[in-house]
Structure formats: C-alpha cells, structure tokens
Amino acid sequence: MRSEASRSDIFLWLAIAVFLGASVVQIVRRGPLRLEKPVTVVSNGNATFYAPLLIFLAQIARTIPPGATVSLAPPTGRDPSNWLDYWVAVGQLPRQRVVFAGRFLPQRSTGEIPLFVACYGGEFVDSRFRLIRRFPEGGLYEAVR
C-alpha cells in the first residue's frame, strides 16, 4: 500500500506541475503578462474580436439617452441579421431598448424604426437616418424626424 501510494504521489506531483505549466503557457499565449485591469472582459481571450465592439457600445451607452430605442447595424451592404452582435448589444446597452436590425432593414421592412442606429465597422447609408457622431469604431446615426 505504501509503495503504491508513494508511486501515485510522485505521479500526482508530476501531473500538477504539467497542468500548472500548461495553464501558464495558455496565459502567456493570450496576451502580455501585466497586472492591470484589461480594457474589456474579452481583451486577451479567445474572443478578442469582440473588444472593439464592446468599446464602441460603451461609448454609445454613454451618448444616447436612457430609454431610447437603438439598433446595432452593420455597414450598408452587409446582412443586417447578425444575431450574435445583437445579443451582445442587448447586454451592453441595458438602459436603452435594443431593436434587432433585421426587423427594419432593408428599407421596405415594416418593423419598428429605432431612434438611433449604431453602425459598427463602416458607413451606414440610409435616408431615414443622419450621422450625429463618429467614433473610431463606427458611427452613431439618429432618425430623421
């Protein structure tokens, strides 16, 4: 029993070292080792592609009034039915009401037209909206009244 236990003890020590090492390798691979708060919750992980969108939505949240309707739309010409981005926007804009872009784009759709459109990653061309503010990641558009 004792030799069996000591053999498995040695094995456990080895395994602990291997997995702690493998964790550290993953950490190093995912970004520079720093002791500072990341800019977003996805800045260093497998979803870094969302970091600019989160920064953009944080600016939108600060810019438009609480309770306003807003839609996150892709640049003109791209499919507006991006469900994943829509769900991210719902979570990041808790004080506003987020409208799914696929409901009112293209123009002939009869869905609810939001007060604001936040266009991420390019230009949004739609006669129903005018640009009111530009950010590095995209623009904010307001419905023409």
Place this chain on the structure above:
Amino acid sequence: LTSSIFLISWLAIPIFGLPAALCFGPNDSRIGRLSFAFGAGATALTLAMLLLTAAGVPWTLFRIAIAMSPLLLLAPLARSGKAARIPRIDRRAIPGLITILLAVLVLTYAAGTARATSTDLLYFWGTKGEVFAAAHRIDATFLADPDHFPLHPDYPPLLPCLYAWGAMASGRFPWGAAVLTAPVLFILTLATFWGYARRRLGDARAALSGGFLGALMGFGFIASSVAGNAEPALILFETLALAILVFGDRSRRDDLAASIALAGCALAKFEGAVFVLAAVGASVIFEREKPDRGKALPRLLVLPALALGSWLAFCARHGLLDNYKGGLHGTFTLVNLSKVAAGVAKSASYGVGFLPWIALALLWAVSGPRRESLAPAAVAAAFTLVNVSFYLHGTQDPTDWIAWSARRILLTPLLCLVFAASAHGGSSEPARAGDRP
C-alpha cells in the same frame, strides 16, 4: 466599487445556506461547510427568486431576504448530526495545499486579465442577469420574445439569478466582476474536495489530490474559456454531490446533502439534469445494498426533481419550454457520426494531445482499479454518452455546435474521473477517528 459590492453580495450567499450546512454539511471541516453553505444558499436563493416571480412580487434585496427568512430563522435550531470536532491540519498536507493555492492564483490571474472569458457571458449569461435585475423578476416577456428565443428561454436560471442578485446589490451589472465569479466558484470547488476528501484519504493525500484537481480543472477552465459562464457553478455543485457520494457514509443525512447539491446541478445548466440522473443511478447501483436502493433513490432525487420541476412549471406557464421539450434539433440519427466523433475528439484533446485523459488513465494504472472508483467512472461514462448523443440529433452539421460546447461539457467527465482516481487514494496515513472502516 460596483465590482466589489457585486462580489461581496456573492459572499453573502452562504448565509442563506447556513441552516442546511449546519444540518447536512460536513461537520469536520469549516471550509467544506462554507462551500456547502454557498451551494445550498445559491440553490435556495434561486428558488426564492423564482417563487417571488411566480407570485408576481418584484424583487428587491429586502423582499428576497424576507422570502429567505424562514430558512434563516432555522439556523439557530439547526444541529449537525454529531458534535463538530474540527481536526487540525496535518503538516504533511501543506505542500499539497500550496499547489491548491497556486492553481487558484493561476486561474484568478487568467480570469482577472480577461484570458478565460466566454463569449456566452456576452450573449446569454450576463445579459439575462442584467435584464432580470432591471426587471426585478425573471423576465418571461424578455425570454419569450422571438428575437431572444435562441438564448434558450427555458435554460436553468441559477446563474442569471445570482447575477441579478449581485447586480441589484451593486446598482448595475459589472461585467469585469462576472468573470471573477469563476475563481470564486473554483475556490469553493477545491475547498469542497479538500473538506470531504480529508476524512477518507487523510490530510496529505486529500491536499495532493486537491492540488491535482485544481491544476487539471484550472487548466480546463482556461483552455475552454468558462469565466462568466455557468460551468464553474455546475462544477461546484457536481463536486459537492460527488464528494458526498464518494467520500460520505451513505447515511440518510448524506443522501439529503447530496440531494441539495444535485438540486443546484439541475438549476445550473441543462446538462446538470443529465448529471443528476447519472450520479443518482450510479450511486444506487454501485454503492448501495439491494434493500437500501429503494430508500436512497427518492432521498437523492427529491430536491433536484422539486427544483427542476418548479422551473419547468414556470416555463410551461409562460410558454418558454424549448430545450426541455426535446426534438429541438431533430430525431436521433447516425448520419453525422463521423463529424461528431471527429469534433468531440478534437475538443477532448484540449489542444494538448489528450493530456488530461492520459494523466487520469496513468493515475488509474499506477493506483490500480478499485471498487470505489466504479460509481464516479460510471457517471463520467453515462454523462458523456448522453451528451454526445445530443450531437447526434438532426441532420444539420453539428461541427460548430461541438466546437462551441464540447470542451466545456467534457469538464464534467474529467471531474468524475478525478474522483474515480481519488476514491482509491491509497492513503499512506492512518485513517482519522470516525472514518468509515
């Protein structure tokens, strides 16, 4: 400050589980009892929030506390089965405990620097918690909205409710604090293992096995990016249940303790219900004598059945049933068998050539198979088979779905196999007084 208040509100959750911990938690480990109190408190809190929603009473912290007060009033009356005698920690356990601490530090750094965040936090978990907090209820209107239907309206509500609890306390939902719940739950998981294992394995071996669990699961958490998701909560509840079933004494008290943990599993994730059935089935088949089986089965199943039943009744009332209705992806077919096999194998490798599985197989080979390992190994097998069979429903290519979910789902079989390997720990120390012969 918001993040701090959010996390402090989570530290208050064990208060709600204190009576249950005093009655059913381990009476020889303070930290094990604290973990049990958190698990029981989180389950009770979720059910209280569900009850208030069903009764049409909007949530406030005060109302939730009132709803929980009958439980809290029981605390002074609660007595553990035996007088608590907390043994001092054997000095030989210190190296193992240091490895546990290292595993915690590594995961905390990974989660705190956004290296382990799941996109599902952004899509589902955080969003639901935030919406529920703003609505002061489980927002059935939000869940029933056709635009939100892919968020799985009937997905078990434990984590969104705990998020809503923290968001109401802190005034808004802090995304950065949400990812830090993974190390919090991870610490409780390792504390659970240590608290229960030391009575059977001795301190040194329990600490070393806990260090192994910490290193392996910490790696799994980072490799599969689970920070902010419900996996850390599910793993905590599964650890509680397995620790009680593997290291406990199969008494009525332990069965009810396991039932509380299994209720948490059922409320944490869809796969939690699969784990409940696998764990109860394996425990009854492999760990009980025939005359005891008929009594153990209802004792183990009563609370998870009540908890999940309450949630499903709520969903049925509000037209939210989706996953639990079955048939969402089509009927069982082997048409995608090769894709499923390839996808699951790719996920199971965790990018390190199947190292977790190889390590567990080697540990078994070194220790030699024992009877005590059968139940947790059977849970691993049953859980894996059932979850892989989900991928074999419908004719649509499941490759993306598997890549999205399989790594995280396979954390449960890994956990079960750690228990299977630890159950026959081959203690090199004398058993403590009061241990099972």
